Amino acid sequence: MAEDKGNKPPSSHPVRLRTRRPCPVCKQPSTQKYHPFCSARCADVDLHRWLGGQYAVPAVDAPDFDEAAPGSGDGQGRSGDED
Numbered sequence: 001m002a003e004d005k006g007n008k009p010p011s012s013h014p015v016r017l018r019t020r021r022p023c024p025v026c027k028q029p030s031t032q033k034y035h036p037f038c039s040a041r042c043a044d045v046d047l048h049r050w051l052g053g054q055y056a057v058p059a060v061d062a063p064d065f066d067e068a069a070p071g072s073g074d075g076q077g078r079s080g081d082e083d
């Protein structure tokens with residue numbers, strides 16, 4: 001009893017252009033109507049994953065913009081004396 005481990009076929013299959021991707025949620029064949037998902041349910045599941053923050057979204061550090069920008073003096077220099 002000798003296992004010939006060196007006779008294993010490669011795990012990577014040649015990807016055909018016309019191949020359909022499986023549903024990323026349940027790995028079932030996706031349908032064209034709910035592409036790339038197999039059903040509306042799976043599309044909804046994926047959406048909720050996004051909303052739930054389960055997916056790692058690369059956070060981009062927003063540059064610190066000056067909120068109190070000098071120059072826009074609001075309140076001063078107002079000569080509105082009507083009332």
Ligand SMILES: [Zn+2]
Binds near residue numbers: 023028
């Ligand atoms: Zn699915």
